[in-house]
Amino acid sequence: MNTLELKKPGFAERLIRLLYPVKCMCCGVILREDTVLSLCEACYKMLPRCECGFYETFRLPYIDGLFSAFHYEQGIDKAIQEMKFKNQPGLAKTLAYILGEEYMKEPVFPPVDLIIPVPMHRSKKRQRGFNQAELLAERISGYLNIPLDKTSLVKVRNTKPQSSLARMQRLNNLENAFEIKNIWNIKDKNILLVDDVITTGTTIDTCGKILYESGAAKIYAMVLAIAGN
Numbered sequence: 001m002n003t004l005e006l007k008k009p010g011f012a013e014r015l016i017r018l019l020y021p022v023k024c025m026c027c028g029v030i031l032r033e034d035t036v037l038s039l040c041e042a043c044y045k046m047l048p049r050c051e052c053g054f055y056e057t058f059r060l061p062y063i064d065g066l067f068s069a070f071h072y073e074q075g076i077d078k079a080i081q082e083m084k085f086k087n088q089p090g091l092a093k094t095l096a097y098i099l100g101e102e103y104m105k106e107p108v109f110p111p112v113d114l115i116i117p118v119p120m121h122r123s124k125k126r127q128r129g130f131n132q133a134e135l136l137a138e139r140i141s142g143y144l145n146i147p148l149d150k151t152s153l154v155k156v157r158n159t160k161p162q163s164s165l166a167r168m169q170r171l172n173n174l175e176n177a178f179e180i181k182n183i184w185n186i187k188d189k190n191i192l193l194v195d196d197v198i199t200t201g202t203t204i205d206t207c208g209k210i211l212y213e214s215g216a217a218k219i220y221a222m223v224l225a226i227a228g229n
Contacts, residue, residue, distance in 0.1 A: 025082060025091055026075035037094040047098070048074040050226065054108040057221075060201045062208030063193075065109055065220045069102035072197055072227035080132075080196055080225065089130045095196075096139035099224050104143075109220045111190065115141045115148050118195040118207055119178065121158040136224065137194035146192065152182040153207060162203055170202040178207060180214045187215035192222055199227045 021030045026043035037044075048071040055066040070076045083091040117137035125131050134150060141148035157177040162170050180186060191211055193204055198221070208219040 025079040025094060037097060038091055039094050039098070043075055044098070046074065047076060049102065053102060053106070055226070057201075060205040060208065060221075062205050062212050062219060063201070063221050064218045066198070066201075066204075067103055067108055067220070067222045068198065068224070068226035069099045070225045072225040076225050084128070084132050084196070087129065089132070089135055092132060092135035093139065095224055096136045096143070099136065099222070100140055100143040103222065109192065110218070112144075112146050112192045112220065113189040114185070115144075115146050115192045115194060116153050116207075116211075117148075117150060118193060118204060119153055119155040121155045123158050133195045136196060140194055140222065149182075149185060152180060152185045153211065154179055154181055162199070170200060174203060174206045178210050180210055183214050186211055188217050190218040190220070191216050192220045195221070195223050197225050197227055198223045 021033075022035065022038055023030055024040040024043055025038045026047075027040060029040050031038070031040060050068050050071060053067045053069055055068060057063040057066050060066065072080070079091055079095060082088050083095065115137050117131060117133040120128075120131040120133070137148060137150075140146075155177055156179045159173045159177050162173065193207055193211075195204055198204055204221050204223075208221070211219050
């Protein structure tokens, strides 16, 4: 695990970890205090990697290419759920790192000008305390040295969770849910959308649609895991 560089924990952080040990996000084994990631070597090797991370996007007309590092199963699903629903935003560091690691093995996208996280409505973000897509995008931006834009694409309507809806309901649920605030920052740009999980792709394609209609040149998507494939 050394393609991307990560800063090792300092003395104070290692001391804290002696008192409050860090556990592997997949199996729960206690890790050494100087471990950089919340993931043991055994679980890292067993992660459900996508054999080919690049997916055809014929079902997503506004996405020009999709990269997923993992299938949504065997540990990755648990880690994502822990991050999102059990208030563990710190796991985003490890999840973004392994996403970047998998992508850097064989980069598939042409040069990208801007990284944009799939936005969350402000009320939901306030309730959860963070937007997991934003946390992932911040670190992916640093790893790939691509500018991050967290303000141009916003979610202006709070919607029902997509996971609870059928496909047509998902489309209707997201109607007029997103807006572009900084069109000048979108026009003629190749954009990489970042999210944690993709299932049907309705959300990310809806984001792609409004970006395309605002003048974006190409729109790609990078997700940590793909479900249902």
